[in-house]
Amino acid sequence: MDLITQGLLGATMAQSGAKQKEIRVATGIGFFSGILADADILIQSANDPLLNVEFHRHFTHSIFFVPFGALIAACILWFFLRKRLSFTRIYLFALLGYCLSGVLDVFTSYGTHLLWPISESRLAFNIISVIDPVFTIILLVAVVYAFKKYTITAARAGLLLATVYLSFGWFQHQRAATIAEELANERGHAIEQLMVKPTLGNLVLWRSIYQTGDQFFVDAIRIGLLSEPIVYTGDSIKKFILERDMYGLPPASVLSTDISRFTTFSAGFVAIQPEQPNILIDVRYSNLPTTVSPLWAIEMDLSNPDQHAQYMLYRDSSKETREKFMSLLLGNQ
Numbered sequence: 001m002d003l004i005t006q007g008l009l010g011a012t013m014a015q016s017g018a019k020q021k022e023i024r025v026a027t028g029i030g031f032f033s034g035i036l037a038d039a040d041i042l043i044q045s046a047n048d049p050l051l052n053v054e055f056h057r058h059f060t061h062s063i064f065f066v067p068f069g070a071l072i073a074a075c076i077l078w079f080f081l082r083k084r085l086s087f088t089r090i091y092l093f094a095l096l097g098y099c100l101s102g103v104l105d106v107f108t109s110y111g112t113h114l115l116w117p118i119s120e121s122r123l124a125f126n127i128i129s130v131i132d133p134v135f136t137i138i139l140l141v142a143v144v145y146a147f148k149k150y151t152i153t154a155a156r157a158g159l160l161l162a163t164v165y166l167s168f169g170w171f172q173h174q175r176a177a178t179i180a181e182e183l184a185n186e187r188g189h190a191i192e193q194l195m196v197k198p199t200l201g202n203l204v205l206w207r208s209i210y211q212t213g214d215q216f217f218v219d220a221i222r223i224g225l226l227s228e229p230i231v232y233t234g235d236s237i238k239k240f241i242l243e244r245d246m247y248g249l250p251p252a253s254v255l256s257t258d259i260s261r262f263t264t265f266s267a268g269f270v271a272i273q274p275e276q277p278n279i280l281i282d283v284r285y286s287n288l289p290t291t292v293s294p295l296w297a298i299e300m301d302l303s304n305p306d307q308h309a310q311y312m313l314y315r316d317s318s319k320e321t322r323e324k325f326m327s328l329l330l331g332n333q
Contacts, residue, residue: 001104002131003035008139009104009162010034010097015146015155017096023150025084026093027143033073033097037061049311050261050298057112057122061102064116070095107166109197109284122265126197127169133201138162172203176221179229180208183219193268196221199289205329207289209269214239216271220289222331230331234290237271240280245272246302253305262298262309278302279312287316288324 007030014030015023043055059065073094078087105112111124128135142158145151176196184191189212199205199220206221216239220232242249242259249256259280263270266282273279273294278301281294293316298309 001108001128002136003038005132005136005139006038006101006104007031007034008136008143009100011143012139012146012155012158012162013096013100014093015143016152016159017092018152020150020152022085022089022093023152023155024147025081027147029073029077029081029090029093030097032077033070033094034101036073036098037069037101048308050258050265050309053265053311054261057102057105057110059113059116061105061112061114062116063102063114064118066095066099066102069101070098073098107169122267124267125170125173126195127173128166129198129200129202131201132198132203134203135162135165138165169198169203172198172206172223175223175229176206176208179221179223179231180210180219183208183231184210184212184217187217189217195267195269195284197284199325199329202329205289205325207284207286209283211239211269214241216269216283216292218283218286218290218292220328222328224331227331232290232328235292237274237283237292240270240272250305254308255300255302255305258298258309259300273297280309287314287321289328 010033011027011030014026018026037060040055040058040060043052045051060069070091074087074091077094078090081090102112102114106114106123107125107128108130109124109126110130111122113120114123138161139158142154146154173196180194180196181191191210191212193211196206196208199207204222204224206223208219208221210217215236217236218234220234222230262280266284269283271281271283273281279297279299281297283292285295286293287295294314296314297312299312300309301307
């Protein structure tokens with residue numbers, strides 16, 4: 001999730017394991033440790049644009065890296081806090097703050113390499129957005145109250161409420177998946193791959209993407225608590241197949257390798273942008289849940305297969321897009 005939420009979760013975890021007089025210093029240690037895993041965003045290469053995509057939420061988010069990540073945090077903080085706490089206590093709070101960084105990201109739609117090096121798979125449960133203000137506020141209130149009142153009860157209550165909210169996300173995910181399956185059946189489609197994921201900042205409007213044959217179908221599903229579900233029919237697009245769409249591309253070329261890397265990152269949900277044969281898009285993400293207009297993609301120089309592909313972002317924060325999104329979210333479409 002976003003850095004602030006990661007830090008708040010780390011702070012809440014550290015508070016929950018602190019003695020009353022340690023709560024405030026534990027808050028800082030936990031917050032710092034909670035965001036430290038995302039330092040992997042600094043792994044970049046000017047010559048290889050996909051390196052950052054591959055390594056963000058990689059080994060630093062693995063459960064097997066937790067003791068080492070906490071040790072790094074503790075060593076950094078010991079320099080500043082050695083007169084206030086023993087290294088053992090600093091490490092304990094760092095461990096509590098760091099331990100759920102990767103786990104939290106697994107619940108998002110972006111996912112993480114939680115089981116590296118045992119598994120290279122990027123796990124994503126798709127039950128909460130990478131930015132969810134309700135989840136963040138739950139943790140924020142708990143952290144602030146525990147900090148001001150020197151009470152671990154507030155921190156533990158916040159963790160409990162956050163768990164309940166994630167459980168609600170799982171419930172909504174199951175409802176969205178069921179509706180997506182029913183929609184495919186009504187269309188006479190046999191689903192080969194299905195992904196449903198919450199849209200930004202909420203658990204009401206969901207994006208559904210499924211593959212049947214060599215085609216992806218994208219729809220939006222609104223699931224209110226007190227209203228009937230609404231399905232917004234979206235776009236469809238042909239799935240990218242390397243052997244068919246880029247016949248003759250040397251298998252050992254840099255471009256072929258980059259395509260494979262991007263396809264793995266995108267869980268196989270890749271397609272050629274219509275009328276732009278040099279743009280390979282990640283179908284999972286779009287600024288609107290009914291379209292295949294990409295949030296990110298790679299741009300390929302097809303005339304130079306030994307050159308790295310360029311990673312491209314296509315964020316659209318225009319008024320028209322915002323109004324369209326809110327209309328779908330509120331069920332006014």
